[in-house]
Amino acid sequence: MRIATTTLQRPLSRRLMPLAYALIAMIGLILALTWGTLQVQITLAGFLNGESLWSKAQKQSVIDLEAYATGGHAADLASFKQHYAVLESDRWARDAVASGNFDRGKVAQAFGRGSVIPGAIPGMIFILQHFPSAPHISAALQAWYSTDDSIAELGDIAGELQDARAGGRLSDAEIGRQRGRIHALSQYIEPRTNVFSLEIAHGAAWVGRILFGSVLGVACIAMLMWLSMARRILAGVRGTEERYRLLFDSAADAIVMIDETSGRIVDANRTASVWTGREVQGLIGDRFVHLFMQSLSRQEAGRAATNTLLGANGGTRPVETQTSLVNWGDQPVRQAIIRDISERLAMEQERRVAAEALASIAEGVIIADADRRVISTNAAHVELTGFTIHALQGKRLDETRRLPDGRPLPQSIWNDVAAGHNWLGEVQSGRSDGTSYPEQLSISAIRNAGNQVVYYVAVFTDIHEAKTNQRRLEHLARHDPLTGLVNRAEFERYCTEALAVAERERLAVAVLFIDLDAFKIVNDSYSHAIGDRLLIKVGERIRRQLSEGDVAGRIGGDEFTVLIPRLILREDARAIVSRLLAALSEPLLVDDYEIVLSASIGVSGYPLDGDNAATLIANADAAMYAAKTEERNAFRFYTPMMHADTRQRMQLATELRQALARNEFQLVFQPSVELRTGRIVAVEALLRWQHPERGEVFPAEFIPVAEGLGLIRRIDEWVMQATCAQIQAWDLAGVPPIRVAVNISARWFGHPAFVEEVSRTLQSRQLPAQRLLLEITESAMLQLGDDTERTMRTLHTLGIAVAIDDFGTGYSSMAYLKLPAVAYLKIDRSFITGLPGDTNDAAITAAMLAMSRSLGLIPIAEGIETEAQHDFLVRAGCIEGQGYLYSYPLRPEEVQHLLCPSQPQAAPRLKLVPPNRG
Template sequence: MPLVYGLVGMLVLILALTWGALQLQVALAGFLNGESIWSKAQKQSVIALESYAISGDPADLANYRENYAVLMADRSARDQILSGSYDYEEVAGALRRSNTVTIAIPGVVFMLHHFSGAPYMRDALDAWRSTDTSIQDLNTIADALAAGYANGVPGQAEITRQRARIHAINSYIEPRSTLFSRKIADGAVWMGQVLFWGVFGAGLIAALLWLDMARRILASVRGSEERYRLLFDSAADAIVMIDESSGRILDVNRTTSSWTGRSAGELVGDRFVHLFVQSMAGQQAGRAASNLLLGEQGSTRPVELQTSLANWGSQPVRQAIIRDISERLKMEQERRIAAEALAGIAEGVIIADAERRVLSTNEAHVGLTGFSSQALISHHLDEHRRLPDGKPLPQSIWDSVAAGRNWSGEVLSTRNDGSSYPEHLSISAIRDGEGQPQYYVAVCTDIHEAKASQQRLEHMARHDPLTGLVNRAEFERHCSEAIAVAERERLAVVVLFIDLDAFKIVNDSYSHAIGDRLLVKVAERIRRQLSDGDVAGRIGGDEFTVLIPRLILREDARAIVNRLLVSLSEPLLIDDYEIVLSASIGVAGYPLDGANAAALITNADAAMYAAKAEERNACRFYTPMMHADTRRRLQLATELRQALARNEFHLVFQPSVELRSGRIVAVEALLRWQHPERGEILPGEFIPVAEGLGLIRRIDEWVMQTTCAQIQAWDLAGVPPIRVAVNISARWFGHPAFVDGVSRALQSRQLSASRLLLEITESAMLRLGDDIERTMQTLHALGIEVAIDDFGTGYSSMAYLKLPAVAYLKIDRSFVTGLPGDANDAAITEAMLVMSKSLGLVTIAEGIETEAQHDFLLRSGCVEGQGYLYSRPLQPDEVRYLLCPNQPPVPARLKLVPPKRS
């Protein structure tokens, strides 16, 4: 208790000193605040008075009066306090009028009254008093200026004089005001230091006195009871002393109070059995027993209890030691959970000792390998595992794990039945206190399915999903490897580029599903013709590539190319359809045609394009000129886009004569392109390019409009009305706006539908599919007739000849050329003429160049004919002259030669 009293007294002393220091600090803060207000008021009064002297604004005078009042209030409070006899309320009111902080007013009064002679304070007050007269002079100037402005505006000389006086007074006040501020600030710092050291010294003396008293009191504590209590309370276990006869508690240590949540006073006298949840019956002295110790608010703590008898003097007591076993039970539970988790984990787990001998395995490992846990005990962990190449697991794996790293990788594991499977093995170590491996833990996962899936994904990434052939990227990789080998061994590598002829027609005629199955069969045929080491690929659509490595010369590939051409031209049976195709093949070889895979494929593609353009179902070996042709086609495509805008197209007309009479009954409009630099370009060169660019519809529309305009011009010139045939592409013929476009062209020129004949090829009709019949019926309703061009060269059905608008049949020049000597051409031509007659169709033969051809066709029943025997294509004015010979002639390059008559 003396120590407590001494401590309380010391704290009270320190708090009292601190409170006094705070009050002094508040007073100093008030002084500083007052100094700031006084200095500001002095400066503002000078500024306001000068402004008033210049402007005469009453607001400036009011501002000056307000600041002057603050100065006077401060002066009044100062003088009253320093006089020693003052009214506190009057002084406090003056300080409030000067805006001094209210809480600091008592401290300011106290400081001025008691410490006016203190260091720094005396100098500050002297500086303050020295400005009194000057501030009074300012007020005198203000009164004079106010009187002057009240009588009018003072003269400029008066204003200048008063301003000079204001400046002189301000120059006198300003350094003294600064001195006053600096001395007040210095005094505040000095006072703060005095207060600090005063409080610190008082506190230090009080602390020393208290410590001395504590030392003397503690030195008197002696005896065995204190030492016993120290040991008793410092025990980590709870210790309870019980009266053996009554079973009541005699004493407890601090740990017992902490665990039960009850103080020692509450526990002493209570029965010992009340501390536990479970009964104490049957417990023997000296033997440990488990129980639950009751804690605060009904909580329990698992404990282990052990008792022994002892004597306190003549009193027999039982000493009970209670040990907390929460951590032990928690660890046992965690071990049990870990064992259950290990047993239930999906991956196989092996635990081995430091010598890598198996100690236990889980059920997943038994199911994975077929080895029971007992069968593997004492066997080495890696006894049934090898690297994927069959080699034993290297020592470096165990060295890595021993060094503190985990190892994981793929191994080949052997099952109990002798089979093997790929396994992902992860090995880690459990270390002892010195960091040495004590146990090894291996986790095993069967990755057979994962590897199979990965292989499938890799195969899909490298192969075409439809045909199973390699894709472009994989083909280029094989090609690059073959080139590297050929470079080392001075051999040749050949790349074939295969493109199916007319595959789009098959796709459009049947279905894409049939087209896909056709591509699969084509891929099978290509594979059958290859040797070991050759690689076939599909790089898009109906385009295939073949790599032939390790050849002596590029030309050695000709044999396999010929086999491929023969194989791919054989009929293919798909469902109920028999489809006949052919292929065009381009050949490029290393090192002659390219030094890398991309160059070989590009050049083989160029060679294939040349084969397709010149002669289908053929092959071509690459030459540098082929790229020149390709560049020419690209240039042609660019110029073709500009041809319509520049009006570079024109029409010529080839007459069609009646074979029996030789009379011109019709003309066929033929498109020509007059290129500004290359001259006339024939349709066979630019029409395929226009179809590829999608410009053919615009060109067809231009031909239709120009033809109708020319028919109208002939009518206005008095030319006898004749039929004019116009060739129509499949793209425009199948367009929804085709019929309306033709109808508008005729109506705009006020032409009869009978004046126009539309020519469409067999292959174009085939591509239109089911829409052809609807279009033909509409044309027939409008009175527009249609001629089937190039008959006998396409793949169409004879059913097209029965369509409503079909009125003419044109026999292709390929059959007329061999007449009359070629028996096959003669038989085919006669059959077509007979069939046409029976169907009521008018026949027109193309390409007649000899009298013998004319006579044969006339005898066979052909109605009309076209060809150089009668006339070459003519300009519109030349046609007008032929049909109107009495009109003024035009310069003609060609002359109509009528056929001889028998």
């Protein structure tokens, strides 16, 4: 402080003395630089002077030598030698300096002989010695060096001319030759002399610019240094006042100095100006009380008071003011410090909002001290647990909580939280009424500056409903939503567990695969809603037949599975399978409908049929398929042959897809004869599959597979196209026109585009509709429902007749016989086989023939193989018939030969059993 006081009290002249010294030093530096610049310019002037004399000497020596060669005057020779000596003297001085080891006096004398300015010779020597590579100097010296040999050759020419004239041997030819040499040397020397002169001039200009810039730069730097020094000194003079003003204006709070007597403002800092939106000069002279919204009458000196500061544009600012009385020189003033408390009020507001939010959130919150004793809770805590803060006062927050297994919360939880982690987990929490509930609990810690735990914060939620929903979702994930039985994945899990027990205890396990027979007919005949309710009742019946430990599942559609663990042998499942068949065959009442079903069941067992769940289910499925194929409403135990049949069906399905692409199908035609006359009136197109390896495959083997794969429509379309193409081929061959029957599947018959495709095929082949007869079974018509009548009417309009095939073997509906397009009734071979001996077959056949006559339908008997059958049908009034008695199915060319005997036959393969009846 003493040093500072002394500095402030020094005389102004002493404080400004460094400025004077600095100014003198700066002037001296500028003068020194100017003198140095003058010396350099003198040196360059010497260079230029020497260059001019050297260039003049070169040119004059050439002129004198050429004049001597022409006229032979001694004066010309003497003048040449004088100028040549100047050139040699300059060259010697230059080379001596370049060698680095020279006599400065001799070099100066040599340059002096060239009439160089004496004052410039030291500078020239300095430049040649130290700066031969400087810009322009190096180029000038290079041009100078390049003329040395040429100048020496001029000296040689002068000697040769002098010797030749002295001996009288100088001829005109020699003079011309020497003049040519002189002229050539002059042409070589002159441009290099010009380069030397130009580079020396450029060098002088470049050095001049460098020197000027250097002097200017040094002068500017010196001036800036002097100005900086002056600014620092003047700043030091004003330092005390500026420091005070700086502290005054940089204060974060507004400071106002008020005259104690008048109450008017005598000074204010920048913060006060910013907050009020008024310049400092505008504040000075105004009354202090005008700055606030509230009165200051109750404010006491030395004590803080809150108020509202009026700001710019009508704004306000909450502030806290504190005043104190001080002396400002001889004048008593009151210093008022105004502090902005907006942030503090905002933080208080945030704390209030946080407290209200904490009290209103749905999750329960507990705040405990470092000993885990409860000090605060929110309203949700009371609502969830029933404990008020007074009931928990002094208790630890973990006293009413346990792990789900009943153990207390372990110390490791608190250690983890104290280490900086958050703990989240499920606990069992108690209520004030003694009940408990599952709770999702999160515990975290609040630490002080020393990283010590001062509070624990626990946030919890009642998860009873969430756990209930989770269990429900888990149940749905493992069970069939319709029947409540386990789904496939859960059934396999039960199987795996049962197999593990069976392996350990050397027991057997049985897996049942149940498939309802004709369930699709129920869906199609009633509705899918009825079908779903039927499946629910089937699931209930299956469950009722099972014992404790047995598991029932639904794995899709109308397919159910049953697991029977802890058996001694696989065959021990026979009793429960029989009970299931009996229970499932009993009528089921669904809404107002009584539905009678049956089921096919396949059984596989561990360890005989497989050692894992997937294998046992697959093998039981294969056994079920065998039961459904062979009998229905029956069960079968799995045998390896069943799986072989399944693999064969899969192989057949693959090959069937390829057969369409490879055109492996072909048609044969079985004649239909008029029974009274034996005349062939029609043929029936029959499909055959010519397999490349297995030979001919009959429809009974591959048609069911095609129906299951959805290929039957494509096959039907192919048959229709091939049949119409064959009819057209027979017509072109002159075969008498006959009716051709084509079997149609229910899937294609019920397709919306069926009639249009048939009509288009007939038109494309230019065939009349009467040439085609469509055959469809009565069971297939039953599946079509209401669309059958519409299709039949359309076919009748087009003139296409329909025959009801396999009549009497399915679910007969007499209503279909009245449809317009139905013109033929085919009696199934099962009724013809027993004729005439079987009275039942005879009665049924006679009834069907009588019914067909009454309805105006033409009856066709199938499967006629004996003369007795033929005679009975003729007597009973049957119109047409087909069977092996008349002909086996024939190839197209055999049919053609049969109808046109006069045409030659390629090979005699036609066989009639018995021979043709005429």
